[in-house]
Amino acid sequence: MKQAQITDSYELRDIDFERISRFVYDFCGINLHEGKRELVKARLGKRLRQGNFRSFSEYFKYVMTEEGMDELVAMIDSLSTNLTSFFREADHFDRLSEIVKEMAASQKHLRLRLWSAGCSTGEEPYTMAIVLSEALAGRNDSVSILATDISTRVLRTAKAGIYDESKVRNIPQHLLRKYFLKGTGSREGQYRVKKETAEMVRFMRFNLKDEPRFH
Ligand SMILES: C[S@@+](CC[C@H](N)C(=O)[O-])C[C@H]1O[C@@H](n2cnc3c(N)ncnc32)[C@H](O)[C@@H]1O
Incomplete structure (x- = not known):
């Protein structure tokens, strides 16, 4: 993965959010609407820090490569909402x-x-x-x-x-x-x-x- 420039908080630009949410929706149907913006920023921000990425656009570019396939799985893992319970409904x-x-x-x-x-x-x-x-x-x-x-x-x-x-x-x-x-x-x-x-x-x-x- 890329050289570090670790930061506490990454800027999630409109264009990055749109790209990520469009891709995730097309890929697996998870709807990351505007209300999920902070969730995307927080959950993927963690992935960026762990992988030493400098920005969301650098991260997303990497995820789209063949080398980034494992990270794509990790990205979807971190964005899915998994609420469940025994005898739910x-x-x-x-x-x-x-x-x-x-x-x-x-x-x-x-x-x-x-x-x-x-x-x-x-x-x-x-x-x-x-x-x-x-x-x-x-x-x-x-x-x-x-x-x-x-x-x-x-x-x-x-x-x-x-x-x-x-x-x-x-x-x-x-x-x-x-x-x-x-x-x-x-x-x-x-x-x-x-x-x-x-x-x-x-x-x-x-x-x-x-x-x-x-x-
Ligand atoms: C809210 S949970 C519901 C769990 C369980 N069915 C229940 O009702 O208690 C939704 C689950 O669907 C999964 N999911 C979302 N999109 C999916 C997709 N395209 N393919 C397979 N699983 C998906 C999520 O990872 C999540 O674990």
């Missing part, structure tokens, strides 16, 4: 459970393939796995969940399947006990998704603007 999961139970009532063996598109740190696909396990308890169906996101940062957390106590608060106690292991020692205060549940989910990086290459 609980009604959706109630409905999922009802649908699956209806299907199970009329079919001996189900082959279910679900997709959590934009799975963030994994709470959504793991909630799906829990809901399906409950709805289909005692049966021998084939269930698998594909979970994709554009951000490699969130996918690392998702794959690890380890969550702080504050993140599992929405999970009813009996389900928490059934589907998670409680950490001890250095893992005190953390919960890990149990192996059988984790194995129902397959994580993959995927940009929703690209052609799906999985079935």
